[in-house]
Structures are given as C-alpha cells and as structure tokens.
Amino acid sequence: MTFITGWSWYVWNWFQEYRMLGSMFGCWAVGGWGVFWDNDMGYEMAACQNIIGPTTVEFPVRYMSVFEDPKNEDPSPEAAAENAKD
Numbered sequence: 001m002t003f004i005t006g007w008s009w010y011v012w013n014w015f016q017e018y019r020m021l022g023s024m025f026g027c028w029a030v031g032g033w034g035v036f037w038d039n040d041m042g043y044e045m046a047a048c049q050n051i052i053g054p055t056t057v058e059f060p061v062r063y064m065s066v067f068e069d070p071k072n073e074d075p076s077p078e079a080a081a082e083n084a085k086d
Helices: 003-038 043-052 077-085
Strands: none
16 A cells, blocks of 8 residues: 555544534434424434434445546455455
8 A cells, every 4th residue: 555545544434423423413413403492302313314324324434536447446355355356
C-alpha cells in the first residue's frame, strides 16, 4: 500500500466517523425535542434516522476508486493468495 492510499483511507475513515456522529447528534436534537415536548415515544427520532440512513459503520472503511485496479492493493494475506491464483 502506498503512502497516499493509506493516508486517503485514514482521512476517509475519519470523515465517515464524523458523518455518522453528526447524523446521530442531529437526530437526537430533532427527536429529543419530540420526546420532550410532544411525548411522541421516539417517533421523530426514528423518522429522522429513516431519512438520514443508517448510523452504523464497520471500520475500517476501505475506499477504492473505480479507476484503481483491485489486484493492485492486497488488503489481506487471503486476498493476496486469491489474486496469486489468477
């Protein structure tokens, strides 16, 4: 893995984490007011999460450009062995 690829994956993972945290905080702000003022039992928070999408991410997130050859990067020994067979 080259330095630029490793660095871009590092930055991409931090971006994904902050996006996920921002989504959770935003839905908490919207849904918290619904629970506090309307006693809606979490309806607004659930609706917000349906609109924004899932807030769970399995790390590390690996981004690969459509212009990159997948055989160029071997993320694991198993994948390297698989690529060596072809």
